[in-house]
Amino acid sequence: MHQPPIPHVRGADPQIADLIESEARRQFEKLRMIPSENYVSVAVLEASGSVLTNKYSEGYAGRRYYEGQQFIDPIETLAVQRARDLFGVEHANVQPYSGSPANLAVYLAMVSPGDTVMGMALPMGGHLTHGWPVSVTGKWFRAVQYGVRPDTGRIDLDEVRDLALRERPKIIFCGGTAIPRTIDFPAFARIAAEAGAVLVADIAHIAGLVAGGAHPSPVGHASIITTTTHKTLRGPRGAMIMSTAEHATAIDRAVFPGLQGGPHDHTTAAIAVALKEAATGEFRAYAHQVVANARALASELSERGYRLVSGGTDNHLILIDLTPQGIGGKPAARALDRAGIEVNYNTVPYDPRKPFDPSGIRIGTPAITTRGLAPEHMPQVAAWMDAAISAAIKDDDAAIERIAGQVRDMLAAFPMTGFAAQP
Numbered sequence: 001m002h003q004p005p006i007p008h009v010r011g012a013d014p015q016i017a018d019l020i021e022s023e024a025r026r027q028f029e030k031l032r033m034i035p036s037e038n039y040v041s042v043a044v045l046e047a048s049g050s051v052l053t054n055k056y057s058e059g060y061a062g063r064r065y066y067e068g069q070q071f072i073d074p075i076e077t078l079a080v081q082r083a084r085d086l087f088g089v090e091h092a093n094v095q096p097y098s099g100s101p102a103n104l105a106v107y108l109a110m111v112s113p114g115d116t117v118m119g120m121a122l123p124m125g126g127h128l129t130h131g132w133p134v135s136v137t138g139k140w141f142r143a144v145q146y147g148v149r150p151d152t153g154r155i156d157l158d159e160v161r162d163l164a165l166r167e168r169p170k171i172i173f174c175g176g177t178a179i180p181r182t183i184d185f186p187a188f189a190r191i192a193a194e195a196g197a198v199l200v201a202d203i204a205h206i207a208g209l210v211a212g213g214a215h216p217s218p219v220g221h222a223s224i225i226t227t228t229t230h231k232t233l234r235g236p237r238g239a240m241i242m243s244t245a246e247h248a249t250a251i252d253r254a255v256f257p258g259l260q261g262g263p264h265d266h267t268t269a270a271i272a273v274a275l276k277e278a279a280t281g282e283f284r285a286y287a288h289q290v291v292a293n294a295r296a297l298a299s300e301l302s303e304r305g306y307r308l309v310s311g312g313t314d315n316h317l318i319l320i321d322l323t324p325q326g327i328g329g330k331p332a333a334r335a336l337d338r339a340g341i342e343v344n345y346n347t348v349p350y351d352p353r354k355p356f357d358p359s360g361i362r363i364g365t366p367a368i369t370t371r372g373l374a375p376e377h378m379p380q381v382a383a384w385m386d387a388a389i390s391a392a393i394k395d396d397d398a399a400i401e402r403i404a405g406q407v408r409d410m411l412a413a414f415p416m417t418g419f420a421a422q423p
């Protein structure tokens with residue numbers, strides 16, 4: 001059953017209680033390999049589910065527009081202080097509702113409609129909010145986009161430099177959603193300086209790796225850093241903007257009153273708890289284990305003939321081009337999910353197929369590492385993935401069912417925060 005237990009939801013709304021319980025069990029029984037997902041601690045869940053959700057607190061600690069902030073102010077101050085200490089930044093704002101609003105606040109703080117901005121194209125591994133045409137950031141700004149080289153699958157920093165010097169963007173985003181390699185923050189910083197742009201590092205995917213010392217930090221290179229709190233950082237759904245003191249006021253004003261109303265104080269408390277957890281030696285070990293697992297999985301998949309974008313991974317994420325297997329990303333992802341392995345279909349760079357039916361799948365190790373899986377388990381995970389994809393190609397439903405059962409049996413031995421197998 002769900003942890004903490006939800007008897008009051010059951011009493012008030014059995015329909016929703018059943019669905020929450022089913023989701024908890026689903027998370028327990030599946031290899032959850034969507035790289036942006038994780039399992040938070042019960043402490044984070046408790047803080048998220050607390051009476052703090054009852055409070056309004058527009059403004060910042062000591063400067064609120066509502067009374068009754070005796071306990072909210074110290075909660076937000078603790079969250080901010082912990083973010084500053086953990087990442088070593090001068091300023092942190094923990095109020096953005098999520099990663100996309102955090103990035104919008106950066107635009108609001110730094111540029112005006114029509115200004116030139118630069119980011120990585122979505123199909124190359126960037127994020128919608130880095131200037132992709134369907135996003136407000138591509139509609140209201142003049143967005144120029146960089147990508148990866150077709151031969152290496154890696155960012156071509158010479159191309160980034162040429163584009164920046166030619167287009168003179170006011171801000172340059174680095175980071176993304178499907179980048180399996182280390183982001184070269186010092187190189188981006190040199191390019192931004194040369195082009196007269198402000199560098200923004202969006203570390204939503206890798207924040208936990210940065211905090212745990214398993215990926216280089218953008219601090220000292222990017223003067224603005226945005227991140228979600230719910231991916232590798234293993235906190236509640238939310239976001240933070242960190243910056244040098246120089247941009248602190250502009251960022252704070254952009255978040256409130258520029259873009260948002262009252263902060264979600266229950267989320268702020270849960271962020272504070274997650275940041276405290278992320279400052280421990282245990283979390284450092286976790287971050288390194290995430291990378292070790294991804295490396296082990298990547299090498300197993302390569303050996304089985306899978307084409308990995310960029311040839312492998314340096315972080316938590318692997319992007320697989322399924323063209324050699326002769327199956328699209330979508331049917332593969334669907335079959336994997338039925339086999340108890342949850343991934344998402346994804347475009348690969350220079351994908352000849354449509355975004356809604358692309359050539360690849362994106363997988364990651366943050367959640368299964370939280371669950372306790374180690375490199376020694378990765379050959380089995382790769383074998384199941386390979387078997388499920390082969391079964392999908394042959395329409396072998398029985399094989400897919402069989403794998404789902406084996407996954408369930410294996411995972412029964414790995415406890416999940418948020419779920420108790422025995423009530």
Ligand SMILES: *Cc1c(COP(=O)(O)O)cnc(C)c1O
Pocket residue numbers: 036098099100101103126127129175176177202203204205228238
């Ligand atoms: C996830 C992500 C975001 C957006 O986060 P949401 O909370 O989904 O809005 C922004 N940037 C990057 C790089 C991301 O990976």
